[in-house]
Structures are given as C-alpha cells and as structure tokens.
Amino acid sequence: MLNPWSLILIALAYMSLLFAIAWTGDKKRIAKDHRVVQAIIYSLSLAVYCTSWTFYGAVGSAATTGWGYLPIYIGPALLFLLGFDLIRRIAVSSREQRITSIADYIAYRYGRSHTIAVLVTLAAVIGSVPYIALQLKGIMTGIEVISRSTGAAVPLSGNLPLYLALALALFAILFGTRNMDASEHHRGLMWAIALESVVKMMAFLAIGLFVIFGVFNGFADVAETVRANQEFSDLFSPWRLPEGFGVQLILAMAAILCLPRQFHVAVVEFRDVRELKIARWIFPAYLLVFAILVMPISLAGLTQFSGLDVNPDTYVLALPIAFDQPSLTVLAFLGGFSAATGMVIVATVALAIMVSNDIVMPLLLRSGMTRRHGHADLSKTLLRVRRVSMLSITLLAYLYYQVIQAGVPLASIGLLSFSAAAQFAPAMLIGLYWRRANRNGAITGLSIGVTTWFFLLLLPSFVDGGPITAFLPDISFNQGAMLSLLLNAAAIVLVSLLMPEEQAPADGGATGLEQNGLITLGELEKTVGRFLGLQNTQEALATHLGTVDPEPSSLATPATIQFGERLLAGSIGSASARTVLTTALHHRGLGPEAVLELLNRTSEAVQFNRELLESTLDNMSQGVAVVDKDLRLVGWNRRYLELMGYPDDTVHLGQPIEELIRLNAERGLLGDEDLPAGIRKRIDHLRSGAPYRYERPWLDGKVMEIEGNPLPGGGYVTTFTDITHFKDIERELQEINETLEQRVQQRTLELREAIQDVEEARQSAEAANRSKTRFLAAASHDLLQPMNAARLFVSILRQQQKPKGEQARLVMRVDRSLTAAEELLNALLDISKLDSGMYDPEPGVIAVTELFEQLRRRFKPLAANRNLKLRVHPIDGFIFSDRNLLYRIIQNFLANAIRYTEKGGVMLGCRIRGQQLRISVWDTGVGIDSIDEQSIFQEFHRLDYAQRLDEKGLGLGLAICDRIARMLNHEIDLKSRPGHGSCFSVTVPLASQEMLAEQILPDTTPGESSRLEDLVVLCIDNEPDILEGMEMLLQRWGCTVLLACNQLDAAQQVKEKGAPDLVLVDYHLSDQSNGIDVMEHLDRLLGTRLPAIVITADRSTELEEKVRRQLYALLRKPIRPAALRALMTNTMKNLKA
Incomplete structure (x- = not known):
C-alpha cells in the first residue's frame, strides 16, 4: 500500500x-x-x-x-x-x-x-x-x-x-x-x-x-x-x-x-x-x-x-x-x-x-564596481549572482503558489504563461523578416503588449470579484490574448515607420574610426578574462589567433574585437558585452558614437567575410575539409560531402578526423592496407604537418586527387578533386598512342583525299565564278554597247533636228524603248550581282538636305507631268550609308509612287527615331492589300492594278531595293491601306559626331561648271558607232575631238596632234587590250600622265578598285550625256585646282 x-x-x-x-x-x-x-x-x-x-x-x-x-x-x-x-x-x-x-x-x-x-x-x-x-x-x-x-x-x-x-x-x-x-x-x-x-x-x-x-x-x-x-x-x-x-x-x-x-x-x-x-x-x-x-x-x-x-x-x-x-x-x-x-x-x-x-x-x-575592482576576476562573482537569481526565481514561484486558488485549473495557468511568452513573437518575427523594424518600435510594441497582458489577463487571475474588477474590461481570455498580440505587432510597425532611427555614417566621417586599433590584445584579454576567466580567455584567443603566445602589445584587429565581444556575449549577454567593450574602448580615446560605430562595423565586416567564405567554399568544384590542431573537423563544404558519399548525419562540427578515416577504411577507400596501420599512418602524417598529394581509386569507379597542406597556426586543409574525367581522357590517349602509327597513316590518307576534294571543289567554284564574272562583263559590254550608241544618236537627233509632229513622236518612242531596254538589262545585272555578292558598299556621311534636293529636282517634273504634287520635307542632319545604293532605294520608292498614283500627291519626308532616321515616301494611290505586302518584294511580281493602269515594268525594282537594304543592314517597311495609299520607308543610321569629324563632307554649294570649249578630247572605242556618236556630242559642246579604235590608232593620233586635254577610253577593246593598258602606253609615249575617264559596262568592284588605283575617273554605260558632261567638267576642274 x-x-x-x-x-x-x-x-x-x-x-x-x-x-x-x-x-x-x-x-x-x-x-x-x-x-x-x-x-x-x-x-x-x-x-x-x-x-x-x-x-x-x-x-x-x-x-x-x-x-x-x-x-x-x-x-x-x-x-x-x-x-x-x-x-x-x-x-x-x-x-x-x-x-x-x-x-x-x-x-x-x-x-x-x-x-x-x-x-x-x-x-x-x-x-x-x-x-x-x-x-x-x-x-x-x-x-x-x-x-x-x-x-x-x-x-x-x-x-x-x-x-x-x-x-x-x-x-x-x-x-x-x-x-x-x-x-x-x-x-x-x-x-x-x-x-x-x-x-x-x-x-x-x-x-x-x-x-x-x-x-x-x-x-x-x-x-x-x-x-x-x-x-x-x-x-x-x-x-x-x-x-x-x-x-x-x-x-x-x-x-x-x-x-x-x-x-x-x-x-x-x-x-x-x-x-x-x-x-x-x-x-x-x-x-x-x-x-x-x-x-x-x-x-x-x-x-x-x-x-x-x-x-x-x-x-x-x-x-x-x-x-x-x-x-x-x-x-x-x-x-x-x-x-x-x-x-x-x-x-x-x-x-x-x-x-x-x-x-x-x-x-x-x-x-x-568593475572600476573599483580594477582588473580583478569577476567570473566567480557573476556565478554567485546567477545562483542567487535561480534561488530568487524559485522562491517567487513558491510565493505565487501560495496565492493560487485551489480551484484554478492547470490549463488556465499554462495559457496565462503562454500568452505572456507570445508577446516576444512580434518583435522576433517582424525583426527577422522586416529590416525597417527598429528599436523604438520594438520597445513600444513590447511595452504595450506586456501591459495589455498584465491588465487583461494576469491581474484578473489574482482577483475574482471585488472593487478592482470594476475597472477591468469584461472580455474573455482569448480576446485579451489576441488583442495584446495585435496591439504589440501594430505598435512595432507603426512606430518603426513614424520614428525611423538614423543610421551611423557609412564612411566613418568624424567619428574617429580611423583609430580603430586603439585596444591591444593584452587589454582585450584582460577585459574579457575578468568575466569569462583569464585561462579560458587565453585559450580562446590563442585558438582564434592561431598562436599559443600572442604579443600582448599588438593592436587587436576588428575581427579579434568581434571575437572578444562574442566571448563576452556568451557569458554576460550581447547587450552587456557591448557595454563592457564600449567602456574599454572609450577609455582608450574613442567617443561613444565612434565605439558603437566601430563595433557595428566590425560585426558587419566579420559577418560579411564569413558569409562570403561559406558561399565561395560551397560553390567550389573541389571538396574541402579543414581540421584544427587537435585533428577535429572544423570546416567543410557541400562538395566534400558529395564526393565522400557519407551517410546522413555522419559529419558534424568538432568530430575527430580519425572517425572519418576509419569510416573510409571500412568502406574500402584505403585499398588493401591493413586498417589499423593505414589509419595510424594517416593520423601520424596529419600530426607531422607535412604536405601531401596523391591519387586514389574512389567510390563508383571514380578517381580522386587528394591534396593536403598544413595551416600556419596548426591544423590541416585537405582538398578532394574528382579527376575521373581526366583519367578517362588519359586512358583514351594511351589507347590511341598504342595504335597511333596505323591511325596516322589512315588519317593522312583520308586527309589527303579530303584536301584533294576540297581543292577540286574550290577550283570548280572559282572557275564558275570567273565564268560568271566574264559572262556578266561580256553581257554588260555586248548588250549595252549598241544601246549606248543608239542613245547617243537619239540625243544628237533631238538636239540638232528639233523633230516635230510624227517625227517627234517616233523619236520619243525610240528613246522610251531604249530606256526600257536599258532599265531591264541594268535590273537583271543588278539582281545577279547582288545575289553573287559582287557589290561592295562604300558607306559615308550623307547630307539629308542634299539627298532630298537631288531627288526633288529629278522627280518634280515627272510628278508635274502626271498632274501630281510632290512635296519634300528634309531635316538638317546627316546619315551614314552608301549614297548611290540608298539613292536607288528612295528613287525606286518615288518612281513607284508617281507611277501608281492617279490623283493627289506624293510626299518624301523623314523622322528621327532614336539614333536612326526613317525616310518615308507617302502616296495617295490605289494602295496594296495586306496579302500582297510580302510578295511585291519578289522578282517579276506585279500586282493586277499595275496592269490595269497600263504601267510598264518587270517587277524587279522592289526586289532590288530589298536586296540593297539587306546588304546595307537597313530596314524596309511598308504600310498601306487599299484605296487610300501606301507608305514605303527605309531606316538609316544617323551619322555620329565621330563620323562627322573623320569625314569631310563634299561641298554642296553649286558652283559654275567649267567650260568645255576648246577642250581637246581623245575618244578610244572599238565600236565605230560609239565613236561617231561621241564625236557629234562632244563637238556640240565645243570640244576638239580625236578618234581612235585601238592602241595603235591612239598612239598615232598623239604623235600627230600632240597630247590631248582629256582621254575618254572604253575599258574593253577588241584587240584583247583594255583601256588602262592603252593609257599606260600613251603615258610612256608622251612621258607625262594624261587625265582619263574610263568608260565600261562592267560593274565589278575589282575593276572599280583598279581604275581608282590609276587615279582615273570611272563612268558606267549606258552613257547619259548629262552625266558625261558633269564628269568631264569635274575632272578638268580638279586638274586646275
């Protein structure tokens, strides 16, 4: 019982x-x-x-x-x-x-x-x-x-x-x-x-x-x-x-x-x-x-x-x-x-x-008390204080027990304490996740929460009835608990927002932080040792500094001050630890604000460095393990655990490294060595502090490279690198080396065959390209030569005879037919050259006003002939592009706009978009359906309404524009609305200040053209019709004309008539010589260099470069009289300059 x-x-x-x-x-x-x-x-x-x-x-x-x-x-x-x-x-x-x-x-x-x-x-x-x-x-x-x-x-x-x-x-x-x-x-x-x-x-x-x-x-x-x-x-x-x-x-x-x-x-x-x-x-x-x-x-x-x-x-x-x-x-x-x-x-x-x-x-x-006792050891006093505190708390609980009513349920008392402890939760959680929460808010929230808890929950537990209850609100326990927590949290947030704390200056300003080494190791040791015990402090500092006997007079680094503060915090709390160090530093010359700033900075710096080190180690491809001088594991990274393949919960801080070595031995990672001997050998090696490096077979067929190096203050750092991939490559190389000679012969034969195939393909491609180039040159020359002659005769006929009536209509029709044929041939040749990459753009700075003025002069008469109004709106600026190619794009846009607009007008304008200029041509024509917006840029594609309007053309203009734009990296855009008109645009980069500085823009101011009267001109061409047409045209301009069909005739004319003022020479001559060869012969004959204009239908960049190197002018066929006269005038003007 x-x-x-x-x-x-x-x-x-x-x-x-x-x-x-x-x-x-x-x-x-x-x-x-x-x-x-x-x-x-x-x-x-x-x-x-x-x-x-x-x-x-x-x-x-x-x-x-x-x-x-x-x-x-x-x-x-x-x-x-x-x-x-x-x-x-x-x-x-x-x-x-x-x-x-x-x-x-x-x-x-x-x-x-x-x-x-x-x-x-x-x-x-x-x-x-x-x-x-x-x-x-x-x-x-x-x-x-x-x-x-x-x-x-x-x-x-x-x-x-x-x-x-x-x-x-x-x-x-x-x-x-x-x-x-x-x-x-x-x-x-x-x-x-x-x-x-x-x-x-x-x-x-x-x-x-x-x-x-x-x-x-x-x-x-x-x-x-x-x-x-x-x-x-x-x-x-x-x-x-x-x-x-x-x-x-x-x-x-x-x-x-x-x-x-x-x-x-x-x-x-x-x-x-x-x-x-x-x-x-x-x-x-x-x-x-x-x-x-x-x-x-x-x-x-x-x-x-x-x-x-x-x-x-x-x-x-x-x-x-x-x-x-x-x-x-x-x-x-x-x-x-x-x-x-x-x-x-x-x-x-x-x-x-x-x-x-x-x-x-x-x-x-x-x-x-701390100052009165000097540097006396206070650790025992603090232990007594803590013991007295324990006894006092227990006696307080006993006194409360005496006043507990006998009938009070255990659960109600427990909930009372729970609700009191819950008042700490808002400050903990809000402070943890909201960085703007500050001390003012936390103090206010805690004060309000605890006060509310006291009056609504604790006080009613003492008094059941009586006069004091009349002053207490009549609410339940649950309501009172929630009300206290809500008021607590709300106060923290509101006060933190309304009373933000000023942060210490980031640069240390006039706070004296430049003297952050005012405390020595000896003083720090004495300060901490008074509360922790001198021997414990000395051992902790020695471990931290990595030396058994640190120099007491050495200045403490910020990291060491932070370490000392943490030691103190473990004994007397973080707030008191801060007070103790503040006092010590203040007595060494730092003001209170500087001390607080120093300690805060130190804390933040050490925390940042630690997090940086952890992040760096965890993101390394190597496994890293660090042991201290007692051969206990004090650091490792995630990759180390992955490579070692340890079971969960195996590795922990302070673990003797011998345990892990034994575990590795039991898993067979030490090879065939005797387990006790192998473990002892490795422990002895670590104790000796000698570096080592070796490779060892590892788990799952891997190969591990293990390298160890001693630390200055004792201890060891070991790195583990998975070199399986390199070993596989090494093994493959070894296998390859064993059969290298046979493979070399085989590969050499294959290489020779491949080289031969490549060479044959290259030669075939070059031959095809040369054939294509020759064909284009021949086609250009042979097809355009008769047209060039016809064009010259028609021009002379219109200037001399002044035809009227039916004769005038016939001359106009011949001129139009020639123009159409020239445009067709030029378009076909351009398509071919653009597709073969024979064009080499020459971008440069272009004045927008000059470009637009040139387009206006050309297309205003055309628009007037069709009763259309042409409006041109340039800007005062510069763009960077190939002038001739860009001109062709805009010219095509304008020509199409005038051609397919029956009434209304055409407008050429531009608008700056960032660092680019968008040049647009608007018309009030028939417009384009959305389904046709892509197809019109294809070769030979013409829309139905173009045929209804009886407009001539082959549908190659926009195809050429599209190819030119892609070559220039310009963007072409089309917006159209059927029945209302269309807008074709091309986007061109603006010229930068550097471009403007590097390139001297041509003078756009028109000047008086040089007169051509009395100019002696030698014309060299293998076509008699061309020579006849040229003679008639030049004589009307007042020139004295000398004619030659080849190099021999040209030399004879020079010997008889003397050196001409200018030579017009065709590049392709019938006697297999070319115009540049003829000019070189004439220069040697006269002992001086003659100015010349080389005329050709060849549009290759190679020929253009060749002419430019000889400092001759270049004119492409078919020849337009205005272009020829302008080039002759400009050439003579340059000679006189």
Whole structure:
C-alpha cells in the first residue's frame, strides 16, 4: 500500500538518479561524439515543453472542453514541420553570435538594446513565475491525490512545497552554473531532462494503454463509447471545436520558441543543423503520442468518476488508484513529477541567465564596481549572482503558489504563461523578416503588449470579484490574448515607420574610426578574462589567433574585437558585452558614437567575410575539409560531402578526423592496407604537418586527387578533386598512342583525299565564278554597247533636228524603248550581282538636305507631268550609308509612287527615331492589300492594278531595293491601306559626331561648271558607232575631238596632234587590250600622265578598285550625256585646282 512517505522517498531516489546522470554527463561527456545519440538527446530535451499541464491538465481540459486540449500539441508540431526554416535560421544565427537567452536574441536584433533586453527579461520572469508555480502545484496535487486514497496525511504539508522548490533550485544551481559561458552546452543537464522526457512518455503511454486495453476493450471500444453516449459525442464531435481553439493554437506555436526554457533547449543548446533535422520528426511524434492518448484517458475518467467529485486534472493518477494499480500509480506520479521538475529546472536556469545578464550585470557595470575592482576576476562573482537569481526565481514561484486558488485549473495557468511568452513573437518575427523594424518600435510594441497582458489577463487571475474588477474590461481570455498580440505587432510597425532611427555614417566621417586599433590584445584579454576567466580567455584567443603566445602589445584587429565581444556575449549577454567593450574602448580615446560605430562595423565586416567564405567554399568544384590542431573537423563544404558519399548525419562540427578515416577504411577507400596501420599512418602524417598529394581509386569507379597542406597556426586543409574525367581522357590517349602509327597513316590518307576534294571543289567554284564574272562583263559590254550608241544618236537627233509632229513622236518612242531596254538589262545585272555578292558598299556621311534636293529636282517634273504634287520635307542632319545604293532605294520608292498614283500627291519626308532616321515616301494611290505586302518584294511580281493602269515594268525594282537594304543592314517597311495609299520607308543610321569629324563632307554649294570649249578630247572605242556618236556630242559642246579604235590608232593620233586635254577610253577593246593598258602606253609615249575617264559596262568592284588605283575617273554605260558632261567638267576642274 502506497503512503506519502514512500512517494517522497521514491521522488528523492529519482532526483538522485537524475543528479547522477547529470553529473556523469558533465564529467564523462557521455556519447559526446555519437551524432545520433546526441540528436536524440536534443530531441527529447525539447519535450521539456510537456509540463504538468500537458501531463495532468490536458486530460482535465479534454474532459471539460473536448478538443480544447489539442492546440498545445498541434501548435508546436506544426511549427517544427512547416516552420522548420524559421527555427533553423534562429538557431544557426544564435549559435554564431553566442546568444544566451531569448532576451539576448531580441536585443541583439535591435542593436543590442539594453532596454529591450530588460523589457523581455521582466516580462519573461512575470510570465514564467506562475508557470513554475503551476509545476509545484502539479507535484503537490499528485501527492495529495495519492495521500487521500490511502487516508494518510501529507507529510510536511505546510513546508513540503518550499522544500521541493529549494531542492529544484539546488539542482538547477549545480548543473546550470558550472561555468560562466551561458552559451556553452549543459550536457549533463540535458541528459537529465532527456531522461525525464523518457519517463514522462513511458508513464503516459502505460496509462493510456492500460485505459485502452484495460478499462476499454481496444480502440474500437473507445470509439463505440463515444458514439453510444450523446454527451461524449457532442464533446468529441469532429465538427465542434471549442471557443478560442485558433487563438490557443497561435499561442502554442509561439510558445515553443518564445518560452524562455524552450528557447534555451531549442536554440542555446543547439549544436548542429542535423540534430535539428532529426528533432523535426522525433519531437512532433512525441507530441502525437500524448495527443492520441489524452482522449481515451479523459473518457475513462468521465465514465469511471461520473457523479463523483473528482478533479479532471487528476484523472491520470485517479484511474490507476481506482483500479488498484499501485505500480502504475507510482509510474504516473513519476511521470507528472518528471514533467514538473524538468520544467522548473530548465526555466530557472534560463530565467537566471536573463536576470543576471540583462538586469544585475548592467547595474553592476553602472555602479562602478568593475572600476573599483580594477582588473580583478569577476567570473566567480557573476556565478554567485546567477545562483542567487535561480534561488530568487524559485522562491517567487513558491510565493505565487501560495496565492493560487485551489480551484484554478492547470490549463488556465499554462495559457496565462503562454500568452505572456507570445508577446516576444512580434518583435522576433517582424525583426527577422522586416529590416525597417527598429528599436523604438520594438520597445513600444513590447511595452504595450506586456501591459495589455498584465491588465487583461494576469491581474484578473489574482482577483475574482471585488472593487478592482470594476475597472477591468469584461472580455474573455482569448480576446485579451489576441488583442495584446495585435496591439504589440501594430505598435512595432507603426512606430518603426513614424520614428525611423538614423543610421551611423557609412564612411566613418568624424567619428574617429580611423583609430580603430586603439585596444591591444593584452587589454582585450584582460577585459574579457575578468568575466569569462583569464585561462579560458587565453585559450580562446590563442585558438582564434592561431598562436599559443600572442604579443600582448599588438593592436587587436576588428575581427579579434568581434571575437572578444562574442566571448563576452556568451557569458554576460550581447547587450552587456557591448557595454563592457564600449567602456574599454572609450577609455582608450574613442567617443561613444565612434565605439558603437566601430563595433557595428566590425560585426558587419566579420559577418560579411564569413558569409562570403561559406558561399565561395560551397560553390567550389573541389571538396574541402579543414581540421584544427587537435585533428577535429572544423570546416567543410557541400562538395566534400558529395564526393565522400557519407551517410546522413555522419559529419558534424568538432568530430575527430580519425572517425572519418576509419569510416573510409571500412568502406574500402584505403585499398588493401591493413586498417589499423593505414589509419595510424594517416593520423601520424596529419600530426607531422607535412604536405601531401596523391591519387586514389574512389567510390563508383571514380578517381580522386587528394591534396593536403598544413595551416600556419596548426591544423590541416585537405582538398578532394574528382579527376575521373581526366583519367578517362588519359586512358583514351594511351589507347590511341598504342595504335597511333596505323591511325596516322589512315588519317593522312583520308586527309589527303579530303584536301584533294576540297581543292577540286574550290577550283570548280572559282572557275564558275570567273565564268560568271566574264559572262556578266561580256553581257554588260555586248548588250549595252549598241544601246549606248543608239542613245547617243537619239540625243544628237533631238538636239540638232528639233523633230516635230510624227517625227517627234517616233523619236520619243525610240528613246522610251531604249530606256526600257536599258532599265531591264541594268535590273537583271543588278539582281545577279547582288545575289553573287559582287557589290561592295562604300558607306559615308550623307547630307539629308542634299539627298532630298537631288531627288526633288529629278522627280518634280515627272510628278508635274502626271498632274501630281510632290512635296519634300528634309531635316538638317546627316546619315551614314552608301549614297548611290540608298539613292536607288528612295528613287525606286518615288518612281513607284508617281507611277501608281492617279490623283493627289506624293510626299518624301523623314523622322528621327532614336539614333536612326526613317525616310518615308507617302502616296495617295490605289494602295496594296495586306496579302500582297510580302510578295511585291519578289522578282517579276506585279500586282493586277499595275496592269490595269497600263504601267510598264518587270517587277524587279522592289526586289532590288530589298536586296540593297539587306546588304546595307537597313530596314524596309511598308504600310498601306487599299484605296487610300501606301507608305514605303527605309531606316538609316544617323551619322555620329565621330563620323562627322573623320569625314569631310563634299561641298554642296553649286558652283559654275567649267567650260568645255576648246577642250581637246581623245575618244578610244572599238565600236565605230560609239565613236561617231561621241564625236557629234562632244563637238556640240565645243570640244576638239580625236578618234581612235585601238592602241595603235591612239598612239598615232598623239604623235600627230600632240597630247590631248582629256582621254575618254572604253575599258574593253577588241584587240584583247583594255583601256588602262592603252593609257599606260600613251603615258610612256608622251612621258607625262594624261587625265582619263574610263568608260565600261562592267560593274565589278575589282575593276572599280583598279581604275581608282590609276587615279582615273570611272563612268558606267549606258552613257547619259548629262552625266558625261558633269564628269568631264569635274575632272578638268580638279586638274586646275
């Protein structure tokens, strides 16, 4: 039969076991290098969340509200499953900054604000003390229930809660303040908490299974009981959630990170992301077991104790007692005892760190105690402060326990603490994701939120009726909780927007930052050592600097100052650490603003460099692993893990490299070497500090190149490069080399054949091209020669005879026929040359006004003949193109516009578009259907209406324009509307200032043409008709004409008549000589160089270059008299210049 004293003895024995586990964990560091075990310990330590509320109170809540107990289990599980990245981000950044508490974390985000740290600490203490008192109540409730069942009185009934509180405080002091670095992991304490989590789970699971299979007949019977009882069906209906379910879900999600004890175990005790990944699944599964078993236990209690005065919060203990299960009763008591004591111990440790770092320590710094004690070691004093804080917090909880009303449910007290901790969530989350949130907003939000919580939630829990309640608003708990959170978040956002904080000057301006080396290593060591302990500080700085004996007089670098601040932050919090370093630097000559700027700059610089290094390493193609002087793994990149192919959760920070070498040996990566000898050889090599490099077969047939080099301060960096691809190439090269001679002969033969085929193809292509060129030249010469002669005779006939009537009409028709034939031949030749690439554009600067004026003069008479009005609108600017080719495009546009416009007019204009000029020709003609807009640019394509208008043409003009535009990289555009007209445009680049500066534009001012009278001209052509026509034309201009059919005749004329003033020579002569050869002969004969105009139908660029090199003028057939006269005038003018 159980009695109260036996319970006390069992509790004492259990506490002794916890003490032994914690002591062993601290001293022996149980499984310190076993990753999976450490991850499980971390996951189970998170279950300190399951307090006496979740052990006892959840069943009581289910019995009264149905599903009202679920939020406390679902909320944390959802956050771990869905908000894992948030937890990871907070945990990783806190580890890097050596954060010691939730107050430290929030203060660090807002510029290490001491005010925020104090606010969070006070709110945490006020909100946690009722929760700690709740645990004392839970333990006492368990003892009282068992005592009532035996009829015995509770031993030490008046003082037992006090003794219990003192015992728990003693446990927390022994294992929570073993060293000053609060950010250091309390391994022993976490082992004890993990054991308590196992006991909680075993107890609750045992009770649940007993109820399901002992009280009920399995899960089916539990479900049937619910269906058979209307009250139970209504209570646990899936469509009926109790009031405030959503609010409590939000509070529970916030509590898992914001409760001081939860932040401590989840963040401060966090070591590695892989532990968090395992906890992501273990912790929700742990909560799921509790959530599943709560309902059957509450149903059993409601069924068993129906009509009896049994508190639902005690069903977990009352059921084993009712069914006479003493062993299960003891287990249930130990489960509740574990739930309560684990929470009290961890919460006390976490709160004591916050109180000592953020309240007591700043008061000591301001009181001048640190200056009065000079450089004395203050670490022991601070440890005493922390221990006194633990005792004080526990006693406060005991006092609150004394005023708790006996009938207050456990769940209501737990929710009260949850809502207090939730006030930290807005500052945490908004500060994490919104960079504009500032200290003013956080202070205001926290103040409003905590004040609202105090008046709406905490104060009503003390007073039930009485005069003070008249001044309190009549709202529910859920409404008050949500109102406080909303006001908190809104205040942070609004105040941050309305009161933005000024940033420190980016350049350091007159802040004195140029003296950022004012503190020496020795002074930094003494400053940090006073709080952390001199020996611990010396070891930490030596590791950081990579030297055992750093020079004390050396100036500390920004990175070292940042490291010292982080060491201090791990002991006294980030806000106090900033205060200590600010004081030290201020005494060395820096002003307060400069000190803060220096520390902020240092923080940012170190953070940036670290992130840059991590990013660089993770994006390398090589695997990198770094070990320290103790041969422990301290750094690696993602590629290293991929190349090594390690199983998940194998590699962790601080892992002895010997473990990984042994793992590699077990996987066969050391070859045929003896395992112990191979491992020892590699460890000895690393210790020797000698560099090495070798290649080794690796996993999956790969080949790895491994290169190691010692670090200056001790340690080793090793790189792993996958060289499989290079080895494959090397092997292929070796195979190729073995049969190289045979392959060389074979390839040589194939190469010769290929070269011969290419040469034959090249020769064929060149021959075809030469044939085509000869054909074009011959066609040009032979076809255009008679037309040229006819053109000259018609011109003379019209000038001399002045034909009238029928004779005039015949002459006009002959002229038109010749013109049509010339245009046809020229178009065909142009198409052929454009397609063969024989044109070589000569772009240059063109004056727009001159170009438009030339077009106006030519086409205005044509437009007037058709009763059309031609309007020309140039701009005063310059473009860059081939003048002749561009002229041909616009000329064709204008000719087509005049030809196919019956009434109205034609306009030539332009508009600047960016760095280009869009030249357009508008007409009021018949227009073009959209289906014909592409086809009109094809050869020999004419539209139906062109034939109806009886306009002559072959449909080659636009095809030539399109080819010229593509050759010049100009864009042609067409817009047309049938019945209204068309607009053809060409877009040409504007001439830049550099082009204008480099090219001298031709003088566009018309001058008086040189007179040709009395000019002696020698005409050389193998066609008599051409010579006759030329003679008649030149004589009308007042020239004296000498005629020659070949080189011999020309030489004879020169000998008899002397040197002519100008020579007009055809390039292609019948005696297989050419005009340039004849000119060279005449120059040698006369001993002087004669000016000449070479006349030809050949439009090849080669001929043009050849004529230009001889400094002769070039005139292409068919000859137009006006063009010939202008060229002769210009040639003679240049000779006189």
